[in-house]
Amino acid sequence: MSILELENVRIRNDADGRELVHGVSFALQPGGVVGIVGESGSGKTLTCRAALGILPEHFVVSDGRIRLDGQDVAGLTRRQWTALRGTTISAVFQDPASYLNPSLTVGSQIAEVIRVKRGAKRRAARERAIELLAAVRLRDPAVVYGQYPHELSGGMLQRSLIAAAIAAEPRVLIADEATTALDVTVQAEILDLLADLRRDTGLALVVVSHDLAVVAQLCERVLVMRAGEVVEQGRVEQVLHQPRHEYTRLLIEEHEAYGLERYLVAS
Ligand SMILES: Nc1ncnc2c1ncn2[C@@H]1O[C@H](COP(=O)(O)OP(=O)(O)OP(=O)(O)O)[C@@H](O)[C@H]1O
16 A cells, blocks of 8 residues: 555635645555656645645645555644654754754654654663764764754764654654755765665655656656646656646756766666
8 A cells, every 4th residue: 555645636825715736646665755846936845745745834635645554644633744744754854953942952843753752761762862863974973962953064964863863753754855966975975874764665746856866876766847747757767758638747957967867877
């Protein structure tokens, strides 16, 4: 059974009646990985936010269905969503600093997730948080545990945020432009880390990026979005080697300068 399934999902802004996402469908199996690419404003983030139950105010899923672990999310109460977030579905976005509280240590924020979502005692939560910081390949995890966000680099912060996102052992992780702000080497390390988590824990991934190379490196299937429409979707090799839609061809041309071929040959 799919862990996450979207069926013809449409998203509308009720404030002005405009529809911004015009029917997105995909199914993600446990341990699977799907990419969503497309230019800024194409509806990638709104689609993810719908799956996380965190659409902005006035935005609604106006048609279609979202199933999380087999459950239709349409009727979920706020409390039920809170219980699912973190434990079933979780996310990492761009700009990790804005998701961490600057006045609390990184480790205590991860431990808090474990205490609240997993009911762990203080000491066990601390130990688990240090394990997670090690799992996201931070050196000296016990030291990082006691550091404040401003003491860490962008790459270290993004790793810490991934540790927090997987702390309650979700089945699906959405990585929305999670590596965009990082330099190329750190970006490659974080992508490797996500691939390893997927392999080692069966975590399913939704990888959102405007960068086709990121998607080519990580994903099995890809959706190409433009202006709220899915213009093309399929297996990554097929979509990137034999694009059927003119827009996909344009995206590929734009990315050729960044060495997309390298990833495709390796996959
Ligand atoms: N909070 C909001 N209020 C008003 N409009 C919004 C809001 N969030 C998104 N939109 C609009 O919805 C459309 C889709 O936005 P979305 O953030 O999903 O795009 P995206 O593909 O993720 O782009 P980006 O790569 O820039 O994040 C855009 O036209 C955007 O202006």
